[in-house]
Amino acid sequence: MSVIATAGHVDHGKSTLVKSLTGTDPDRLDEEKARGLTIDLGFANCTLPSGRHLSLVDVPGHVRFLRNMLAGVGAVDACLFVVAATEGWKPQSEEHLQILNLLGIRHGVVALTKVDQVDEELLELALLDLEEHLEGSFLADAPVVQVAAVEGPQGTGMEELRLALDELISAAEAPVSDMATDAEHSSAGSSVGDPEGSAETQAGWADAEARPHTATPRLWVDRAFAPPGAGTVVTGTLTGAPIAVGDELILAGNGQEHQVRIRGLQNHYQELDRIEPAARVAVNLVGVGHNDVERGYVLIDGGRWHRTRQSDAELSVLPGLGHPVNRRGAYVAYIGAAEIPLRMRVLGANELSPGDKGAVRLYFDRPIPLVPGDRFVLRESGRHETVGGGRILDVDPTVPASRAEPDLAVSRTVAERGWVDVEQLARLTGRSLPPTVGKWIVDPTLLEAMVVSLTEEVDNAGGLGLDVASLDERQRAALTTIEGIRIENGRATIGPVVDPLADHPWVKALEAEPFAPPGTGDVARDEVRELVKRNLIIESEGIFFAQAALTEARVILSEALGNQPTGLTVAEIRDLLGTTRKYALALLSYMDGNGMTRRRDDLRIAGPRL
Numbered sequence: 001m002s003v004i005a006t007a008g009h010v011d012h013g014k015s016t017l018v019k020s021l022t023g024t025d026p027d028r029l030d031e032e033k034a035r036g037l038t039i040d041l042g043f044a045n046c047t048l049p050s051g052r053h054l055s056l057v058d059v060p061g062h063v064r065f066l067r068n069m070l071a072g073v074g075a076v077d078a079c080l081f082v083v084a085a086t087e088g089w090k091p092q093s094e095e096h097l098q099i100l101n102l103l104g105i106r107h108g109v110v111a112l113t114k115v116d117q118v119d120e121e122l123l124e125l126a127l128l129d130l131e132e133h134l135e136g137s138f139l140a141d142a143p144v145v146q147v148a149a150v151e152g153p154q155g156t157g158m159e160e161l162r163l164a165l166d167e168l169i170s171a172a173e174a175p176v177s178d179m180a181t182d183a184e185h186s187s188a189g190s191s192v193g194d195p196e197g198s199a200e201t202q203a204g205w206a207d208a209e210a211r212p213h214t215a216t217p218r219l220w221v222d223r224a225f226a227p228p229g230a231g232t233v234v235t236g237t238l239t240g241a242p243i244a245v246g247d248e249l250i251l252a253g254n255g256q257e258h259q260v261r262i263r264g265l266q267n268h269y270q271e272l273d274r275i276e277p278a279a280r281v282a283v284n285l286v287g288v289g290h291n292d293v294e295r296g297y298v299l300i301d302g303g304r305w306h307r308t309r310q311s312d313a314e315l316s317v318l319p320g321l322g323h324p325v326n327r328r329g330a331y332v333a334y335i336g337a338a339e340i341p342l343r344m345r346v347l348g349a350n351e352l353s354p355g356d357k358g359a360v361r362l363y364f365d366r367p368i369p370l371v372p373g374d375r376f377v378l379r380e381s382g383r384h385e386t387v388g389g390g391r392i393l394d395v396d397p398t399v400p401a402s403r404a405e406p407d408l409a410v411s412r413t414v415a416e417r418g419w420v421d422v423e424q425l426a427r428l429t430g431r432s433l434p435p436t437v438g439k440w441i442v443d444p445t446l447l448e449a450m451v452v453s454l455t456e457e458v459d460n461a462g463g464l465g466l467d468v469a470s471l472d473e474r475q476r477a478a479l480t481t482i483e484g485i486r487i488e489n490g491r492a493t494i495g496p497v498v499d500p501l502a503d504h505p506w507v508k509a510l511e512a513e514p515f516a517p518p519g520t521g522d523v524a525r526d527e528v529r530e531l532v533k534r535n536l537i538i539e540s541e542g543i544f545f546a547q548a549a550l551t552e553a554r555v556i557l558s559e560a561l562g563n564q565p566t567g568l569t570v571a572e573i574r575d576l577l578g579t580t581r582k583y584a585l586a587l588l589s590y591m592d593g594n595g596m597t598r599r600r601d602d603l604r605i606a607g608p609r610l
């Protein structure tokens with residue numbers, strides 16, 4: 001299923017054309033029927049000669065209802081552009097074409113309507129006028145079909161129009177990456193973006209396997225209502241990924257979020273359990289009342305979208321605008337079906353002149369789920385005029401506006417943050433890429449510096465090696481990538497495998513004097529800790545004993561307490577071990593703590609582990 005929108009001046013026959021194509025009158029409101037004027041969005045569908053299914057969003061052409069028009073074209077990739085031969089190119093023809101250009105729509109068919117109402121000379125003039133106005137736009141090479149859409153499907157040119165729409169859908173469904181197209185646009189003269197297109201490749205990312213992040217659904221709500229007995233139903237054009245009955249999603253809008261569950265799905269009145277993207281969908285929701293939803297809300301997988309109140313973007317100012325664009329103005333952005341008030345700051349300059357393209361920072365009045373590459377139209381509500389439009393470049397800018405140089409490059413996003421979790425990167429850039437270290441994608445310069453530092457630390461740690469527990473999570477992940485470094489027993493070492501603690505002389509000295517152990521002397525602290533960790537020695541009250549001392553003490557006390565189960569005094573134990581009171585108490589403290597002995601008044605009796 002594919003979705004396209006109509007566009008064109010008021011009363012040029014858009015709704016009549018849709019009705020002739022589909023058999024459905026898209027004007028559903030009583031006021032629309034009474035006035036013969038499209039006010040709000042209308043929806044219809046048909047089957048094309050190839051068998052493909054086509055959904056049409058019919059938009060109003062009157063300037064007073066431009067907001068509704070913008071809501072209808074925000075989520076489509078192609079259009080049916082309508083111009084009447086009787087009137088030719090009109091103001092809303094121009095504004096609608098500019099809006100479609102700003103939204104990055106790349107495919108379309110042009111219908112020259114009402115050709116039965118003009119003579120051949122006027123028809124020829126209308127075709128020349130149309131060619132002149134479409135020159136340089138994405139519709140410059142689009143097929144122009146002459147139609148007279150009388151009531152019913154047999155009007156003049158209707159079969160040719162159906163064939164042209166079939167070819168249009170085939171072209172629109174071609175697997176062309178939005179990111180690739182954006183890169184082409186950037187390299188074709190934009191100072192914003194990644195002009196070399198090679199930064200990620202040089203960094204080892206964004207290889208041929210990388211694709212725009214399309215693994216998560218998003219549906220901008222263009223209508224919400226409550227049919228009898230059905231609860232809340234929202235409609236919109238699904239993009240990104242399929243949705244299914246039972247899915248739990250987030251419905252976000254006006255700064256609020258509702259946890260909802262899909263109870264039912266319809267595509268043009270057909271009940272479905274699952275629906276693929278690029279389709280018109282009616283979604284029956286559980287978890288929100290229809291009075292709490294309005295046009296501009298968005299249905300998303302909440303954990304996979306970054307909600308932003310501040311974004312950097314590329315703005316193209318319309319050439320015909322009568323003044324420069326700067327931070328002064330009451331601006332509104334149209335994204336998807338949403339209308340979002342915002343403040344704006346031009347980056348790197350004070351203003352943009354008509355026809356200019358430059359970077360801006362947008363400050364939205366509410367959090368919205370966006371991804372780089374999303375298109376928007378910017379209007380100035382005080383002057384009631386379309387200022388320009390463009391695409392989002394960064395949904396979470398970290399660099400101050402005075403120094404920001406945004407583009408679509410993943411390498412810039414990573415460089416500005418250093419370390420980025422791959423799931424966070426997908427939310428921030430719309431790109432799903434494999435990690436470079438652990439679960440992160442790391443700026444190469446930063447990673448190289450960390451590798452050098454860690455190598456020096458391991459080298460300076462001596463034969464015992466570096467205690468890995470002393471490192472943070474990122475350092476431990478980077479350590480595993482360094483060639484020549486081994487990690488054993490929680491220690492990182494470089495060089496041939498040699499255990500510096502094997503046959504340690506201090507351990508031998510402790511074993512030689514089990515109950516009168518020598519102190520640590522010049523033994524390094526790290527070595528002492530590691531010997532304790534390996535259970536080669538034990539520590540009690542600051543005194544270290546060989547493990548053999550504990551074993552021998554257990555044997556001696558087990559035999560003595562077997563003969564005298566009522567208990568032994570410390571003095572008696574001291575004499576049995578042939579040691580001093582200090583060492584005897586230290587050993588007994590360790591044995592008490594491990595259940596080998598148990599203290600009863602001034603005596604020691606056998607514990608459960610003796």
